[in-house]
Amino acid sequence: xxxxxxxxxxxxxxxxxxxxxxxxxxxxxxxxxxxxxxxxxxxxxxxxxxxxxxxxxxxxxxxxxxxxxxxxxxxxxxxxxxxxxxxxxxxxxxxxxxxxxxxxxxxxxxxxxxxxxxxxxxxxxxxxxxxxxxxxxxxxxxxxxxxxxxxxxxxxxxxxxxxxxxxxxxxxxxxxxxxxxxxxxxxxxxxxxxxxxxxxxxxxxxxxxxxxxxxxxxxxxxxxxxxxxxxxxxxxxxxxxxxxxxxxxxxxxxxxxxxxxxxxxxxxxxxxxxxxxxxxxxxxxxxxxxxxxxxxxxxxxxxxxxxxxxxxxxxxxxxxxxxxxxxxxxxxxxxxxxxxxxxxxxxxxxxxxxxxx
Amino acid sequence: xxxxxxxxxxxxxxxxxxxxxxxxxxxxxxxxxxxxxxxxxxxxxxxxxxxxxxxxxxxxxxxxxxxxxxxxxxxxxxxxxxxxxxxxxxxxxxxxxxxxxxxxx
Numbered sequence: 001x002x003x004x005x006x007x008x009x010x011x012x013x014x015x016x017x018x019x020x021x022x023x024x025x026x027x028x029x030x031x032x033x034x035x036x037x038x039x040x041x042x043x044x045x046x047x048x049x050x051x052x053x054x055x056x057x058x059x060x061x062x063x064x065x066x067x068x069x070x071x072x073x074x075x076x077x078x079x080x081x082x083x084x085x086x087x088x089x090x091x092x093x094x095x096x097x098x099x100x101x102x103x104x105x106x107x108x109x110x111x112x113x114x115x116x117x118x119x120x121x122x123x124x125x126x127x128x129x130x131x132x133x134x135x136x137x138x139x140x141x142x143x144x145x146x147x148x149x150x151x152x153x154x155x156x157x158x159x160x161x162x163x164x165x166x167x168x169x170x171x172x173x174x175x176x177x178x179x180x181x182x183x184x185x186x187x188x189x190x191x192x193x194x195x196x197x198x199x200x201x202x203x204x205x206x207x208x209x210x211x212x213x214x215x216x217x218x219x220x221x222x223x224x225x226x227x228x229x230x231x232x233x234x235x236x237x238x239x240x241x242x243x244x245x246x247x248x249x250x251x252x253x254x255x256x257x258x259x260x261x262x263x264x265x266x267x268x269x270x271x272x273x274x275x276x277x278x279x280x281x282x283x284x285x286x287x288x289x290x291x292x293x294x295x296x297x298x299x300x301x302x303x304x305x306x307x308x309x310x311x312x313x314x315x316x317x318x319x320x321x322x323x324x325x326x327x328x329x330x331x332x333x334x335x336x337x338x339x340x341x342x343x344x345x346x347x348x349x350x351x352x353x354x355x356x357x
Numbered sequence: 358x359x360x361x362x363x364x365x366x367x368x369x370x371x372x373x374x375x376x377x378x379x380x381x382x383x384x385x386x387x388x389x390x391x392x393x394x395x396x397x398x399x400x401x402x403x404x405x406x407x408x409x410x411x412x413x414x415x416x417x418x419x420x421x422x423x424x425x426x427x428x429x430x431x432x433x434x435x436x437x438x439x440x441x442x443x444x445x446x447x448x449x450x451x452x453x454x455x456x457x458x459x460x461x462x
Contacts, residue, residue, distance in 0.1 A: 029389035042390050047434065053441045055449035065445065073386035074434065080379045335446045339439055346435045348380045349428040352373065356425045 002038045015251065017315040019304045027071060027319060056323075063334035066252070067322045075249055075322045081341040082247040084236040088121045088331045089139060090114075091228040091240075095170055095188060098225040103216045111216075112228050113240045115158050116209040116329040119230075121243075123200055127231045133167075133189040135198075139206055139230040140164040140189060147218035154218050159211035161228065165196035170227055189229070209330035243337055245327040251317035253297035259312050261289040269313070272303045295323075369420035371411045377401065381409040387427045387434070393418050 004012065016023045031042045051069040058064075067075060094109040101108075119139065127137035141161040147154050167189035195201050216224060235242030255277055261269055266289035270278045279292035297315070304310040328334040373380070381399040388397040388411075396414040413420040 029386055031390050031392045031394070042392055044390055044430065048437055051437060051441055053438075053445040055445050058446070058449055058453075065442075070438070071386050073382045074438075077379045077383045078438075080377075085379070335442075338442060342435045342439045342442070345380070345383065346432050348376065349432045349435070352380075352384075353425055353428045356421050356428075 004034060004037065004039050008034070008037075013319055014254065014316040015319055017299050017301060017317065019301055019310050027073075029071075058335065061328040061330055061334060062326070063338070064323065064325045067249075067324050069320050070322070071320065072251075072322075075324065077345055078338070078341050079247050079249060079324075081344050082244050082326060082337060083242055085234050085344055086243045086332075086337055086340050087126075087232050087234050088241050088243045088329070089117050089119050089124060089230045089232055090238075091117075091141070092231045092233065093229040095168075095227040095229070096225075097170065097227070098223055101216050101218050101222045101224055108216060108224070108226075112161075113238070115161070115213055115215075116331060117206065117230055118209040118330060119206045120200070121232050121331060124232045126233075133229060133231075135167070135191040135193055135195050137231060138167075138189055139195070140168050141228040141230065142169065142226075143215070143228065144225045145216075145218060146223035147220055149221045151220055153220070156215045156218060156224065157211060158208035158213035158215060160215070161208055163206045164227070165194045165201070165206075167191035168227055168229070188227070243329060243331055244334075245329055247324075247326045247337075249322040249324040251319065252321035252323060253294055253299055254316040254318055255291045255294045255297050256314040256316065257289065257291060257312060258314055261312055262286040265289075265312075269303060272306075273297075274300065274302060277303075366419045366421070367417050368414040369412075369424075371413070371421075371424060373409050373411065375407050376409050377407065378409075381411055383431055384411060384424075384427060387431045388413060388424070391423060391427060391430075393423055 003009070010016075011024045012028055015025050028041065031040070033041045035041075047069060052066075053068075054066045056064045056066060091109075091112045094105075094112055096105050096108070099105055099108060103111075117139070124139075125137045127133065131137060140163075142164050143156070143161050145154075145156045145160055168187040170188055172186045172188060196205070218224065233241035263286050266278075266280050266287055269289050270276075270280060275293075275296045275298055277291060277293050277297045278289050280287050281290050282288075299315055299317070301315060303313050304315065326334040326337055328337055332340065378401070381401075385397055385399050388394050393415050394413060395416055397412065399409050399411045401409050411424070413424055415423050
């Protein structure tokens with residue numbers, strides 16, 4: 001198969017970061033773009049052959065991996081889905097029985113909503129406006145904290161949110177209280193069974209992901225009594241449902257020395273770089289600058305800012321190489337989040353196919 | 358899903374509701390890689406309306422068929438990405454396990 005000339009191949013596979021502005025930022029997508037040169041730009045088979053992922057770091061709530069051989073359109077789709085469309089559970093309704101603290105009801109409710117919960121959202125269903133809260137779509141937490149008169153001020157932390165596996169304990173106000181006192185009083189939820197009887201929760205009780213998030217501070221004589229109902233949702237409705245702190249990628253930087261740089265000039269180049277991309281090597285004809293750590297490059301362009309230096313150094317990015325980082329808030333481990341995000345994109349395609357047929 | 362014109366099946370605009378750049382840009386990428394497609398682009402007519410219009414013009418095939426094939430291609434790509442990712446995670450875990458064993462010895 002014929003190959004593209006060098007200058008076109010460079011434009012196809014690299015984004016150039018010049019001293020004033022980046023160029024060749026738009027990828028060339030059209031399948032027939034190089035048809036006149038006999039080069040096929042389709043390369044779908046190449047994708048299945050060349051696509052690679054390498055994990056660099058994987059901890060309880062963070063992952064960094066290299067994704068090579070994919071277009072920015074798809075990498076960005078995964079990132080957008082991670083932030084806005086992977087569901088989690090978060091507190092949505094707060095029933096406040098008593099709040100004499102200085103923090104207002106609505107501010108308190110907002111703070112509660114933002115607390116990450118340690119529960120797998122895949123075990124729950126979405127609750128629509130007309131659904132009754134039941135054990136499959138709602139998690140209920142109770143919070144009762146008070147500061148006795150004469151006691152020092154205390155801080156209410158997220159570990160005081162107590163999971164109520166049998167649902168709400170607040171009774172619904174009814175008009176005919178005295179009609180049938182023997183009948184079981186109705187609460188704000190209608191659970192048919194306790195959530196703690198389900199095997200997935202009995203071993204792993206539901207709680208806040210971090211025990212030390214400050215909810216409020218109480219002065220002597222102040223009290224908070226409330227119930228918080230958590231439901232399933234996605235980040236595009238409210239950021240509290242976003243399963244990631246952030247998810248981002250950057251293209252792999254490529255630093256190329258266009259000419260050999262020696263001695264004093266080399267030392268100057270090493271000093272120019274704030275993240276130490278360059279090193280000096282001793283060779284037969286002097287001390288030569290080499291690119292030692294291109295991955296550290298932030299493309300600050302400090303090395304090419306001075307007049308004439310872009311003759312020596314070229315800063316580029318590899319168009320199909322992404323360094324992808326996901327920081328989970330804790331409901332799901334980061335590697336599961338990514339597979340979930342890819343599945344969601346598949347579901348979207350599936351939906352279009354069924355609508356077309 | 359709405360359809361633009363029915364006069365010329367090789368050039369159609371598809372209107373997808375409840376979708377945004379996430380799907381439309383991915384589909385644009387996959388459609389452009391299809392040699393049957395002469396033109397493909399998308400637009401979001403109004404930012405507060407959850408709707409995208411995808412324009413597909415082909416060399417002669419039915420635009421809806423081409424779009425369907427592209428969706429299938431995108432699903433295959435996603436499946437490949439997922440499998441590759443899961444293998445990479447397993448590989449990483451295995452190498453970590455052998456590394457930690459090497460330290461304890």
